[in-house]
Amino acid sequence: MRILILFLLATSVCFAQKNTYRISFENAEHHEANVKISFPDLEQDNLTVRMSRTSPGRYALHEFAKNVYEVKATNSKGEQLEILRPDPYSWIITGHDGLVNLEYILFGNRADGTYTQIDQTHAHLNIPATFMYSESLKQRPVEVIFDTQQFPDWKIATQLKQIDSNTYYAPDLYYFMDSPTEISNFDSREFEINGQVIKFTLHHPGTPQEFNEYWEKTKEIVRQQKAIFGELPEFDFKKYTFLACYMPQVSGDGMEHRNSTVLTSTSSLAEGGMDSNIGTVAHEFFHAWNVERIRPQSLEPFDFTEANMSGLLWFAEGFTSYYTGLTLTRAGIITPEAYAKGLNGTFNYVWNSPARAYFNPVEMSYQAPFVDAAASIDPVNRENTFISYYSYGSMLGLALDLQLRQKGQNLDAFMQLVWEKYGEPEIPYELEDLQNLLAAYAGSDFAEDYFGKYIYNSEMPNYEQLLAEVGLLLKRDSKNAFFGASVQKDDEGFYINSNPKKNAPAYKAGLDIGDRILSVNGTTPKADSSREDEFGQYKPGEQLKLEIERFGKKMLKNVILEADPTFEISIDKDASPEAVKARKAWLSAK
Template identity: 55%
Template sequence: MKKVLLTITFTLISFLLFAQTTTKYKISFDNAVHHEAEVSITYTNLEKKVLEVRMSRTSPGRYALHEFAKNVYGVKATDGNGNELEITRPDPHQWNISGHDGTVVFEYTLFANRGDGTYSQVDETHAHLNMPATFAWARDYEHRPIEIEFDIREDLNWKIATQLKPLGDNIFYAGDLYYFLDSPVEIADFHERQESVDGQLIKMALHTPATDSEVDEYFAKVMAIVNAQRDVFGELPEFDYDEYVFLNCFMPNASGDGMEHRNSTIVTNSKPLDEPLGETSIGTVSHEFIHVWNVERIRPASLEPFDFEEANMSGELWFAEGFTSYYTNLILARAGIRTETEYVEGLAGGLNYVFNHPGRRYFSPVEMSYQAPFVDAARSVDPVNRENTFISYYTYGSVLGLALDLSLRNLDGDKNLDDFMKLVWQEFGKTEVPYTNRDIEATLAQYAGKDFATEFFSKYIFDSQMPDYDRLFESVGVDFGKANPGKASLGTNVRIQNGVGILTSNAIKDSPIYEAGISGADEIISIGGIRLSTVESVDDILTNYKPGDEVEIVFDRWGEQKTAVVTLGEDQRYKTSISNSSQSDRSSWIQAN
């Protein structure tokens, strides 16, 4: 009886699915040599009102605005009998079609020539498609299922890789618009590998010149990453259609990037054709796969529902992107791709950036997260002062993830970040209940105690204080201190170019060069009487000085020569290194629990 009921239920669900009106897309690439694709969309069973067709302005995983409509032209709309319909433009991103008979065929040409995690690229090497950058869609019909036919170039031996459900004959299915727009596609003559993990397939489509042995070695590292990350969260998510696919495109015409999606990721790199595959973008692979838990399913409430028409602002990116970044390199060490020494010494980069950045006086990690619409591949033409005001939530969150991990390990009860992330996964990821910053704080209180959670969040998340890394590193056998004690510094990097010194950024606030009134537009002629045209670097001069010394700097500002006396500071850079203390403490931290 139970089997009969299940059969009836499945039949009813199948009937309802197929009874839904389906939006049908088709894309072809006859003029790929000139980066063009031809797109048609067929809408049927429409209401008797104006059809509003739009291009997105955002893309899943990106938080800033991107004007995808600028690459759309040759637009035409016809009704069910082939009659051309009137099109009006209420704004730069939308086409209104009126006078239809319930059917509209919307057609256009797309120019696409950037292969990364946001845009699309069409040429005779591949069709690299991020859906929001490629396909228009209609308001009020987002709920409808979608079928898309890819008219691929068989003369180029193209194949299709995507998280979309295959229906056969190069036709694929998405249950609604959001899943469709979240499903990138790589169409090329690519390498393919796959391996089963806990009953689900992990697949890789790798578009790059490489030998079979190179691809095998690379995929083995990918799978080592997958397994190490599964151990962090205790299990893989339940992937739709029981598959996850890495869409890796390492070609000189691509741009370096990585972008997560629900059951796939795009990883791109501008690798030259003759360069060995090696470990190309393996860190990006690590970062993006962690997102199948943290972001795709452990998801900030501020990103739900994702808005394809406006920028998406979230105050939780320090956790969503930052804790993901903490695990990125840690997983490489656990997977045997990086040594413990390489991992520990690499920690200094992020710590230097956050410790020495004046932006902490302006914004907390939550507020840094709010800046994403301005910095996440956003475009602007006016100068900004981010050297003094903005710390990447990726790096800021990463060093806080490190601090939380080490702090938990100093509590009683064998606590650690892995087990906390397992709890977060059970509370918010597996259930797919969106979270807020306060939810993460409450979960930390549940795991480590209210006093610990309140102090950590009040000092380091909602405020900009720095944890006591000296004590935390000492507890795991890592030395943490100044990289160059006693070395004189101007506090802002100066590059010698055409015989004069040029600041590589705006002057860093409160640095010696900032306090002396020297700005990014000035050209430094000499330091301490030594002309910069006679040395290779500023360090060649500063090596003769110590912190606290005064030095005269001559510089040119818009044709007028000026002089400033600068009081040199001490080089503020830190280093991290393995100490001679307890090996077991360090190994228990870096290796999986």
């Protein structure tokens, strides 16, 4: 979210016309918080307050009002005020005398980048999921008091400006809503780089030694990403804070904000999180440039009342995903061999998806409100119609980087240009702006070819040739058979648990999700065998006679297996010296 901050002196903050929030946790054991808000100096006859329907960094609707109850409002004399409900998200308070004191109970029991969780170990607060607000007062400063009397060992971590021990400040509503807060007995580390503080707060069950090792990795990520753009963003209040919570009751997630990021995982550092969680650190910190300041015009201003749609998520999220693995490699956290291996899943997912026949990367980005943690109860056909803009954009970022390197250029330099043109001055960009800037950097023909083929259309670059230029090998093992649908095992045997991919063998045979496989070529599948054991024994071109059960009826289906379309990317041990040199230039620390 692009916000212009007024750095007010603490003395002026005290006298500013502001809305004051207080939250306390007397009933944390049952996941409840008590919230009180004071709206003074009101000029309108009626005050409308509401809960957000979405949250910065999310594109779908989440309807936070569902967890708010026992709403009360009084005037300056303590007299009860009438409250009307015009819709599920809003409350209209009438008859006030210029002051409204509002209070309610909030239930929260999901800790991630979107929701709020309150329990006896912490208060993990996403602000839009926690606090009501008034749109008519959005320009006012906000003061918030986190009352931790019930838990004296709890500390407060947030990007909000600290006024005193438990009181914090935001210059306006947008900054407040963009400021997640972790309150717990966390551990912390920090270091200074170029006059700014990078702080990492960690709520976890691990040891200081584990945190020290993780912190060293984080510091190197910060350095390597700074090298990509040439500088750090100028963080408000000169500080950036990682808000990490690696606890068994949370839900895995990462969510970027202007001067902070939320990191949640059930994996402790001692139980796999040292390796599995660090990629989220790299991804979310890259967002401090790309998304938070290099900001799509389509997300400006962020709308808390409706779903937010952008056709640029292939760049905002996808290019960030490309730099995630690249950063880990340059930081020495993973090896080049591990990086190459890590490309496989994403590459095959994008390359072999039927969805490219329906939507280009821009149109895939438009689907975010339906897939970004969105809820639906009706079945969808995403196996055939959707490619994650994270994955799609990541592969397009890889292709662009390797194409530029063939010209003696690179994506790092282009990202620096994007930063200088749109990020540092915080000028929101349009799709055409990216193409024009690429044309200025690499030539109009190059930019027109890239955008024309891969952004406005759904063609795929020549990855075999591009990867070979940096000493990577792309090959396909056509000896393995391909069925074309995911098969799951339960106590009764096997069943198809995904929509068959369009034009795959299972699709051509007329198989469907939910079909239970009773026999293959007259033999009953063994319920204790894996899916690989059951179909891996066959060869491409073989015909399988499947007896299935659908809607309580048995029927026969003939499946002709095809060659597995899966590719493998690996380090080419026979690469030329020039290719090896190019690979080192690409993957080495900066």
